Structures are given as C-alpha cells and as structure tokens.
Amino acid sequence: MAINITAIKTSSNGVWQGDNPLHFAFPLLIVQTTLVLLVSRSLSFLLKPLRQPKVIAEIIGGILLGPSALGRNKTYLHNVFPAWSEPILETVASIGLLFFLFLVGLELDLHSIRRSGRRAFSIAAAGITLPFACGVGVAFVLRHVVSGADEAGYGPFLVFMGVALSITAFPVLARILAELRLLNTQLGETAMAAAAFNDLAAWVLLAVAVAISGGSGSHRSPVVSLWVLLTGLVFVSVQMVVVRPAMAWVARRAESAGGESEVWVALTLAGVLVSGFFTDFIGIHSIFGAFIFGLTVPKEGDFAGRLTERIEDFVSVLLLPLYFASSGLKTNVASIKDATSWGILALVICTACVGKIIGTFVAAMACRMAPREAMMLGVLMNTKGLVELIVLNIGKERKVLNDEVFAIMVLMALFTTFITTPIVMAIYKPARSGRYTHEHRKLHRAAASSVTDPKELRVLACVHSPGDVPSLIGLLDTICGGATKRCPLKFYALNLVELTERPSSIVMARRSGLPFRFRREARDQVALAFQAYGQLGRVHVRSMTAVSSKAAMHEDVRDVAEQKRVSLLIVPFHKHQHRRDGAMENEGPGWRAVNQRVMREAPCSVAVLVDRGFGGGGQVGPAEVAREICVVFFGGPDDREALALAGRMAQHPGVRVTAVRIVPEKKGDVERRNVTLRPSPLKNADESYTFSTAVMDRQREKEMDEAAVAAFQKKTEGGTARYQKRPAGNVIEAVLEIGKSGEFELVVVGKGRFPTSMVAEIAEQPAEHPELGPVGDVLASSSHGIASSVLVIQQHDTVHSEETPVSVVVDDDSAVVDIATPTIDPANRELTHS
Numbered sequence: 001m002a003i004n005i006t007a008i009k010t011s012s013n014g015v016w017q018g019d020n021p022l023h024f025a026f027p028l029l030i031v032q033t034t035l036v037l038l039v040s041r042s043l044s045f046l047l048k049p050l051r052q053p054k055v056i057a058e059i060i061g062g063i064l065l066g067p068s069a070l071g072r073n074k075t076y077l078h079n080v081f082p083a084w085s086e087p088i089l090e091t092v093a094s095i096g097l098l099f100f101l102f103l104v105g106l107e108l109d110l111h112s113i114r115r116s117g118r119r120a121f122s123i124a125a126a127g128i129t130l131p132f133a134c135g136v137g138v139a140f141v142l143r144h145v146v147s148g149a150d151e152a153g154y155g156p157f158l159v160f161m162g163v164a165l166s167i168t169a170f171p172v173l174a175r176i177l178a179e180l181r182l183l184n185t186q187l188g189e190t191a192m193a194a195a196a197f198n199d200l201a202a203w204v205l206l207a208v209a210v211a212i213s214g215g216s217g218s219h220r221s222p223v224v225s226l227w228v229l230l231t232g233l234v235f236v237s238v239q240m241v242v243v244r245p246a247m248a249w250v251a252r253r254a255e256s257a258g259g260e261s262e263v264w265v266a267l268t269l270a271g272v273l274v275s276g277f278f279t280d281f282i283g284i285h286s287i288f289g290a291f292i293f294g295l296t297v298p299k300e301g302d303f304a305g306r307l308t309e310r311i312e313d314f315v316s317v318l319l320l321p322l323y324f325a326s327s328g329l330k331t332n333v334a335s336i337k338d339a340t341s342w343g344i345l346a347l348v349i350c351t352a353c354v355g356k357i358i359g360t361f362v363a364a365m366a367c368r369m370a371p372r373e374a375m376m377l378g379v380l381m382n383t384k385g386l387v388e389l390i391v392l393n394i395g396k397e398r399k400v401l402n403d404e405v406f407a408i409m410v411l412m413a414l415f416t417t418f419i420t421t422p423i424v425m426a427i428y429k430p431a432r433s434g435r436y437t438h439e440h441r442k443l444h445r446a447a448a449s450s451v452t453d454p455k456e457l458r459v460l461a462c463v464h465s466p467g468d469v470p471s472l473i474g475l476l477d478t479i480c481g482g483a484t485k486r487c488p489l490k491f492y493a494l495n496l497v498e499l500t501e502r503p504s505s506i507v508m509a510r511r512s513g514l515p516f517r518f519r520r521e522a523r524d525q526v527a528l529a530f531q532a533y534g535q536l537g538r539v540h541v542r543s544m545t546a547v548s549s550k551a552a553m554h555e556d557v558r559d560v561a562e563q564k565r566v567s568l569l570i571v572p573f574h575k576h577q578h579r580r581d582g583a584m585e586n587e588g589p590g591w592r593a594v595n596q597r598v599m600r601e602a603p604c605s606v607a608v609l610v611d612r613g614f615g616g617g618g619q620v621g622p623a624e625v626a627r628e629i630c631v632v633f634f635g636g637p638d639d640r641e642a643l644a645l646a647g648r649m650a651q652h653p654g655v656r657v658t659a660v661r662i663v664p665e666k667k668g669d670v671e672r673r674n675v676t677l678r679p680s681p682l683k684n685a686d687e688s689y690t691f692s693t694a695v696m697d698r699q700r701e702k703e704m705d706e707a708a709v710a711a712f713q714k715k716t717e718g719g720t721a722r723y724q725k726r727p728a729g730n731v732i733e734a735v736l737e738i739g740k741s742g743e744f745e746l747v748v749v750g751k752g753r754f755p756t757s758m759v760a761e762i763a764e765q766p767a768e769h770p771e772l773g774p775v776g777d778v779l780a781s782s783s784h785g786i787a788s789s790v791l792v793i794q795q796h797d798t799v800h801s802e803e804t805p806v807s808v809v810v811d812d813d814s815a816v817v818d819i820a821t822p823t824i825d826p827a828n829r830e831l832t833h834s
Contacts, residue, residue, distance in 0.1 A: 062328025096319020105294020
C-alpha cells in the first residue's frame with residue numbers, strides 16, 4: 001500500500017480532542033526512541049558480566065524489536081513501528097550515524113598509521129585479502145542456493161560480500177582491547193594499526209561497491225560508475241589538500257579562543273553535514289564524506305577532544321541505538337527457513353572466521369610474532385559490529401542483498417563479535433609484573449628502623465573524582481612535614497577514570513598507556529591541582545591517569561604501586577559527607593569493590609581516607625598549630641603502621657599529634673574474660689569483619705608494640721606531640737568519645753586484622769563497612785555524629801594476606817588480666833585472645 005508522506009502530521013492535538021498520538025510523527029518517534037533505549041540498555045546490563053561490547057546488546061535489541069521477535073505481533077508492529085514511520089526513523093538514525101562516522105574518523109590518526117610500519121600493513125593486507133577472496137567464493141554459493149540472491153548484478157554482489165567478510169570494526173575492536181587492558185600492549189598497538197589500515201581499505205572498497213551498484217535494483221552504465229569513482233577521488237583529494245590545512249587553522253583558533261570556541265565547533269559540525277551532502281550528491285553514501293572529514297581534523301591539541309565531548313553522548317547514547325533498531329526492523333530471522341539456509345549461515349560464519357583468522361595468523365607469523373599472539377591477533381581482527389551493519393544496510397538499500405542474505409549476514413556479524421572476548425580471554429595469559437617479594441614495603445620496621453631509615457618515602461594517592469583532591473592534598477601536606485633531605489618524599493597521584501563506551505574514554509585510555517607508560521593530560525584538572533601543589537609545597541608530585549573498567553581498576557593501581565615501589569597507598573573512601581546534613585552519601589556504584597580489591601592485592605601498606613572536610617583550609621603554616629591529629633593505638637601490625645605514619649606527621653611544625661593508647665580498664669579484682677575468635681567460613685566476608693589466619697608469636701608482638709611506642713616517643717621528643725594511656729571498659733564508647741570530641745581534625749587507626757583482646761570482643765558487632773575493621777567502621781559510620789575525618793591503615797605483610805570471618809567465643813572462667821595478641825591453635829584453627 002503506497003503511503004502519502006505529505007499527509008503525515010508532526011504533532012497531535014491531544015487525546016482530549018480525539019487524536020491518537022501514535023498516529024503522528026513526533027509523538028511516535030518519542031515512543032520508539034524510549035522503547036529502543038530501554039531494551040538496549042537492559043540487554044547491555046545483562047551482557048555486562050560477559051564483558052561484551054555495547055554494540056552486541058544494541059544489535060540484539062534491534063532484532064528483538066523487529067519482525068524476528070516482538071514484530072510477530074502485528075498489532076504491536078502496526079502501532080509502534082508502522083510502515084509510514086520507517087523513513088522518519090531512518091532519517092533521524094542516519095543523522096546519528098553520520099556524526100558517529102565523523103567520530104570514527106576523528107579517532108583515526110593518519111600519522112600513527114604511517115608510523116606503524118610495514119608489519120601492521122602486511123598483517124592488514126593479508127587479513128583483508130584472504131577474507132575478501134573467501135567472501136567472493138561464498139557469494140557464488142549464495143547466488144545459487146538462496147532464492148532471489150541472483151537478482152542483483154554479479155559485480156556489486158561479489159564486492160559487497162567480500163567487504164562484509166573482510167572488514168574489521170575499528171571502534172568495537174578499540175573497546176574490546178581497552179576492556180581487556182590490551183590497548184597499550186604491543187599486541188594491542190599492532191591490532192589497532194592493522195585495523196586502521198583495514199578500515200581505510202574497507203571504506204575504499206565500500207565506496208567502489210556503492211559506485212558500481214545501481215539504486216533500486218537498476219543496472220546502470222559502467223561509465224556512470226567510473227564518474228562516481230573519479231569524483232569520489234577528487235572529493236578525497238580536496239579534503240586532504242584543502243580542507244585539512246583549513247581545519248588545522250580552525251583548531252588553532254578554537255584553542256586560542258578557549259571558552260569562546262562555540263563558533264568554531266558549529267563550523268566544524270556544519271562541515272560534517274556539508275561533506276555528507278557532497279558524497280551523497282556524487283553517488284556515494286553520505287557517511288563516507290563524514291568519515292573523510294573526520295580524518296582532516298587535527299588530533300593534536302584539545303580541539304578534537306572538545307568536539308568529541310560535545311557530541312559523543314547525544315550521538316552514541318540517543319541516536320545510534322535508533323540505527324540498530326532500524327536495522328533490526330529489516331532483519332527477519334524467520335526468513336532463514338529451512339536446514340539449507342541454516343547450513344549456509346554456518347558456512348558463512350566458518351568462512352568469515354577461518355579467512356580472517358588464518359590470513360592474519362599467517363601474516364603475523366611471517367612477521368615473527370609468537371604463535372599465541374598471532375592467533376589472538378587473528379581473533380581480534382575478526383571483530384565485526386557497527387561498520388559491518390552499515391555495509392549490510394547499504395547493500396540492502398541498494399537492493400544488492402535480499403532479506404534472507406541480509407539476515408544471514410547480520411547473524412554472522414553478531415556471532416563473530418560475540419565470541420571475540422571469550423576466545424581472547426581463554427588464549428591470553430597476561431604476564432604479571434614481578435612482585436618485590438624480597439621486602440615488605442611498609443612504614444614501620446620490626447627494629448624501629450623507620451626512625452633512621454635513609455630511603456625516601458614514596459606515596460601513591462588514588463583519585464576517584466575531583467572532589468577527592470582537597471582532602472588528599474591536605475593529607476599529603478600533613479605527611480610532608482616529616483620529609484627531610486635524609487628521608488625525602490616522592491608523591492604520585494593516580495586519577496582513576498572508568499572505561500566506558502564513549503570515544504573520549506578510549507582516546508584517554510590510549511593516551512594514558514597504563515601500565516606501561518604515563519602521560520600527563522593537559523586538560524585534566526586533577527593533574528593541574530596536584531602539579532600546582534607540588535610547585536607550592538616543594539614536593540615532587542607526578543600525576544597519572546588510569547582508564548579501565550572498575551572490575552580491572554585495582555590491577556592498574558597494583559601495577560603502578562609495584563613499578564614505583566611505593567610504601568604507602570592512599571585510596572578515598574567510597575562515601576563522602578554531605579555538606580548540608582552531614583550524612584555520608586555513596587560516591588557511585590562499584591567504588592567500594594575497587595577499594596576492597598586494592599586492599600587485598602596491594603604490594604604495600606594501604607590507607608583508606610574517610611573525608612569529612614579534611615584539608616579544606618589549605619596548606620598548614622609553621623607559625624601555629626593548625627591541625628590536631630589523633631592516632632588510636634591498641635596494638636598489632638596495623639596499629640604499629642598507623643603509629644609510624646603519625647610519627648611522620650608529628651614532624652610538621654603546624655600539626656600536633658596525640659597518640660592515645662587504649663588499655664583495658666581494671667575494676668578491682670574483677671577478672672577479664674578470655675576471648676577466642678573461631679573461623680566462621682559460613683559468614684559472608686562482605687558483611688562481617690575479617691581477621692588474619694596467621695600464627696603469630698604473642699610475646700614477640702607485645703615487644704614490637706612496645707618498641708613502636710618507644711620509637712614514636714623518641715621521634716617526637718621535644719615537639720608538640722603527646723602520648724597518653726587511656727583505660728577503657730568499652731572499646732566502642734572510648735573510640736566514639738575521641739571521634740565526637742571535635743578536638744581532632746583527623747583520627748588515624750589501624751584496621752586490626754590481628755586484633756588485641758579488646759578489639760576481638762567487638763568482632764561480631766554488626767558491620768556497615770567491614771573492610772575498615774571494627775574500630776575504623778565505628779568511626780566511619782554516619783549514625784554516630786562523628787565530625788573528624790578518619791584514616792584507616794592496613795600494613796602490608798604477606799603473613800596477613802589470608803583473612804576470614806570469625807565467631808567470638810568467651811570463656812568466663814579465665815583469669816588472665818594482661819593484654820595479649822592472638823594465636824591460632826593448629827589443631828582446631830581457633831584464634832585465641834586473652
């Protein structure tokens with residue numbers, strides 16, 4: 001049935017006047033867009049544990065919304081996706097596609113492609129030649145087996161099939177490599193360079209295919225195709241010779257204008273549209289012009305990044321899913337009817353995988369790559385995705401591919417991309433950077449050598465968000481008070497950025513290069529803040545950026561800590577105090593798990609900073625005591641580490657440290673109970689406190705506690721630091737009294753993985769933040785009205801690497817009255833405290 005597009009109205013008069021909004025273009029487009037976003041985002045969430053790129057969820061979502069699934073209900077199809085709405089939906093989706101291909105061109109750096117050398121070129125050439133030849137062979141089979149496939153001309157059909165099997169989706173490959181932390185390895189750089197060569201060749205072949213194919217199934221003269229190709233070459237030449245220098249001038253003007261660069265951004269976006277119009281005018285698809293124009297924008301400087309930030313969310317989040325929905329409406333899996341068609345699908349998948357993987361593998365082996373890496377490279381280069389879908393959609397628009405061939409090729413692209421990540425994860429065995437096992441990198445030494453240790457102190461601070469910077473700088477400034485020529489301080493700031501599907505995220509990941517090299521980001525406000533502090537405080541500060549998924553973020557932190565051989569690693573707590581009501585609010589999902597993994601795998605001591613406004617007053621001057629800091633000491637390795645750090649802080653002339661040693665309160669002849677901590681593996685470690693399972697020398701631990709106290713007193717002798725013993729009958733009340741007093745800006749405590757008898761008594765109390773230990777959790781809780789910031793210290797020691805939840809067993813008949821440290825009975829695996 002023919003549709004009169006001029007009869008379609010944009011908006012309705014409302015239901016109260018009898019209009020159905022679904023019969024009007026704009027309300028229907030809103031419903032369609034909302035439905036597409038809900039389905040694609042839901043599928044993306046479900047597929048996230050499988051580490052699949054978002055494009056997989058969007059392709060599946062488009063297929064589900066189309067005639068393959070929900071579209072089988074004709075009522076749904078005619079009301080939500082009626083035939084008259086398809087041109088409108090495709091037009092909006094095409095705008096998103098146009099700008100997305102501009103972003104793809106913006107990501108490709110022609111200079112880096114030239115620098116990649118013959119190795120990447122050889123791999124790309126072999127990786128596109130063999131699959132193209134296989135695609136041509138499959139095309140002959142399809143024309144004879146699939147009904148209606150022979151209606152298209154031989155030339156266009158063969159070229160489209162060859163391009164569809166040989167293409168590598170550069171944007172999808174970049175995201176897979178970044179997700180697997182391979183982007184800046186030698187393998188990742190080779191794959192990206194080869195994919196860039198492959199992408200350029202594929203776009204040229206696609207332009208040829210479009211040029212020789214006739215619209216609406218017509219067979220046009222070869223002379224017309226020749227004119228299309230020649231004018232296409234002229235267009236590319238003009239872009240590279242004339243437009244490229246002009247865009248370099250625009251970029252310089254935009255950067256010099258700073259915040260007043262909107263006119264240059266608008267001019268560039270208009271250039272995308274004009275370029276797309278010219279290639280469509282020539283007879284090549286408009287996306288080709290947008291892609292070429294993206295190549296002309298200079299990659300150096302801030303202008304390309306600013307462009308990406310302005311348009312990437314609107315394009316990739318809102319408009320691009322509409323293109324997948326539009327493609328899904330054209331994909332009818334039911335058109336693959338019989339066993340022969342499914343056999344053809346299997347043949348196409350096997351041919352695509354074998355041709356791409358074998359071609360790349362042979363070329364990589366010829367370039368003297370290791371067999372495992374060569375195989376991985378072949379699997380990575382077999383990635384399909386959006387670019388593949390673009391080729392197929394253009395083929396369907398040009399009547400080169402019919403419904404059945406189109407469905408077969410879409411499923412092939414979906415399958416080959418889906419299997420890429422699992423296969424690479426199965427093959428790839430990352431080489432771990434060596435741990436420095438010959439020493440435990442911590443602040444406190446067994447023989448109190450920290451007093452005279454001449455080695456410099458290296459500190460690494462992680463930043464979750466710009467809001468963490470003031471408190472971290474305040475803590476650094478406090479620690480710096482103990483930095484002398486005899487024991488200098490070197491500080492590293494690591495800005496943790498979550499890897500997303502955004503192009504800017506991938507570009508940042510490629511620039512950061514973790515864990516192999518470090519680069520400052522000129523536009524990174526976090527780096528600028530630490531750089532400014534380093535210049536004012538005369539401290540060596542180096543800022544870095546790590547871009548990775550939250551699931552792998554701890555690996556970046558661990559690798560940097562190992563490479564820089566830091567002694568103390570500082571991480572912000574996953575909650576921040578709300579300025580208005582003082583409540584602690586979550587920083588965002590996943591950060592708590594990042595901190596927990598960092599604490600488990602860090603090769604040095606870890607400090608978790610619970611910020612309640614610490615450092616808001618700026619640097620501390622030496623003229624007067626500007627900060628009061630309290631360190632709470634019970635005993636044990638973590639508390640000794642906290643005391644050692646407080647000893648450094650006490651060297652600052654503007655800081656006064658009060659060390660409070662909490663001891664059991666004696667009430668006449670009342671005998672204290674014997675406390676035993678029994679391992680309880682049935683308890684959830686995320687909801688209960690965990691303690692070390694190590695066997696320790698009780699007497700040795702007592703001696704080390706006394707030595708640590710003596711070292712602190714000796715180090716702070718003659719200064720403003722104070723040391724006091726405070727008897728207490730209830731640990732929680734004693735700690736809360738310190739936190740609520742308002743006297744101290746910062747309270748430093750140990751995590752207490754090997755607790756004293758006093759701390760062991762509260763091991764079974766309800767845990768809100770078990771990773772902080774019992775004492776740290778009490779101080780970090782927002783329900784007690786504590787105003788002080790809290791620093792929870794975990795000493796690095798491989799002896800305490802294994803932890804387990806416990807149950808408390810109390811023996812009322814014991815008569816032990818001294819403070820002791822725990823031991824494990826090897827026979828019953830119980831931790832005994834007395």
